[in-house]
Amino acid sequence: MHRLQDKISVITGAGSGIGRASALRFAAEGATVVVTDLFGDTAARVAQEITDQGGRALAMQIDNGDFEQVRSMIDLTLAQFGRIDVLFNNAANTNREDSLKGRNFLEFDPETFDTCMRMNVLGGVLACKHAIPHMLEQGGGSIIFTSSTGSLGGDTHSFNYGATKATMNWYVQAIAATFGKQGIRCNAILPGAVPTPAMLEWSTPAMLEAFRSVHNSPRLGEPEDIAMMALYLASDESRFVNGTLMRVDGGMSCMTPFASLVQQLATAPKPMQTAAQSAS
Ligand SMILES: NC(=O)c1ccc[n+]([C@@H]2O[C@H](COP(=O)([O-])OP(=O)(O)OC[C@H]3O[C@@H](n4cnc5c(N)ncnc54)[C@H](O)[C@@H]3O)[C@@H](O)[C@H]2O)c1
Numbered sequence: 001m002h003r004l005q006d007k008i009s010v011i012t013g014a015g016s017g018i019g020r021a022s023a024l025r026f027a028a029e030g031a032t033v034v035v036t037d038l039f040g041d042t043a044a045r046v047a048q049e050i051t052d053q054g055g056r057a058l059a060m061q062i063d064n065g066d067f068e069q070v071r072s073m074i075d076l077t078l079a080q081f082g083r084i085d086v087l088f089n090n091a092a093n094t095n096r097e098d099s100l101k102g103r104n105f106l107e108f109d110p111e112t113f114d115t116c117m118r119m120n121v122l123g124g125v126l127a128c129k130h131a132i133p134h135m136l137e138q139g140g141g142s143i144i145f146t147s148s149t150g151s152l153g154g155d156t157h158s159f160n161y162g163a164t165k166a167t168m169n170w171y172v173q174a175i176a177a178t179f180g181k182q183g184i185r186c187n188a189i190l191p192g193a194v195p196t197p198a199m200l201e202w203s204t205p206a207m208l209e210a211f212r213s214v215h216n217s218p219r220l221g222e223p224e225d226i227a228m229m230a231l232y233l234a235s236d237e238s239r240f241v242n243g244t245l246m247r248v249d250g251g252m253s254c255m256t257p258f259a260s261l262v263q264q265l266a267t268a269p270k271p272m273q274t275a276a277q278s279a280s
Contacts, residue, residue, distance in 0.1 A: 002030030003235045008081045010034040013091030015042025017196030021223035022230045027055030034077050036062040064091040064123030074130040086234040087131050089124030090146040094198040102160035120164035140183025144233045147188040149249045176243030185242040187233045192249025194221035217250030
């Protein structure tokens with residue numbers, strides 16, 4: 001028996017990276033996957049990969065920041081398959097210009113903030129609003145959001161992204177609390193650094209090396225690492241897991257920021273003693 005046998009799942013931002021890996025994994029575990037993405041061609045390619053491997057998939061071109069399109073994503077899924085068991089809100093604004101604009105607090109741009117909030121948070125929250133009445137009718141469902149470890153603290157260079165993900169965490173917990181008794185679970189995954197196209201767009205080799213040094217793991221993340229957590233949260237194995245913020249970050253956020261610095265200093269050679277210190 002597959003872990004998602006006969007479940008109908010919708011994944012946003014599934015044309016690439018974490019969403020694509022999750023779509024392939026869900027399908028391999030027996031789910032029908034509605035593969036949605038801002039770019040129809042990448043969504044279609046992933047759906048084709050799934051059907052080539054004997055799975056069931058439907059591609060849709062959906063802009064998560066367009067609320068009418070978000071509503072149609074849910075309506076079309078219901079029209080086609082009659083239910084939604086898993087809603088995985090994974091898409092985020094990956095526009096490079098917007099991410100660059102968020103880098104300097106003194107150039108904080110409210111319009112870019114609005115765009116990021118719309119795509120990263122509101123699209124997913126509205127997808128929940130439209131899907132939940134049907135999940136209630138069918139007796140339950142699992143909702144997953146891709147948040148970020150960047151939501152857990154302040155930042156010095158990304159003044160839109162982390163704020164949207166922190167807001168997302170609030171909605172994850174609010175939805176979990178509001179509908180948990182009726183069998184709807186809502187959880188977030190907080191990935192560490194996973195060199196997907198979105199991340200490679202803004203990071204440099206030096207940054208990747210720095211990320212590697214703060215992950216308490218032999219390597220950085222891979223999309224499949226996050227997909228495995230999504231699979232668990234989507235499946236009935238996690239039936240008592242609700243409202244959690246699951247860190248899948250290779251141990252990046254399990255230590256205090258100064259731990260690695262102290263470690264380096266502790267193993268550095270001691271400075272030479274002066275003659276006066278040696279005599280005393
Ligand atoms: N890669 C990381 O290190 C990392 C870390 C923490 C969180 N995340 C989160 O993981 C999620 C997936 O990102 P990824 O790293 O796999 O990136 P990715 O670029 O590989 O995939 C993102 C996908 O989202 C799509 N997308 C962009 N804007 C969209 C929109 N408005 N509507 C619908 N789809 C849209 C893109 O076309 C792309 O296919 C994002 O929510 C991101 O914030 C990633």
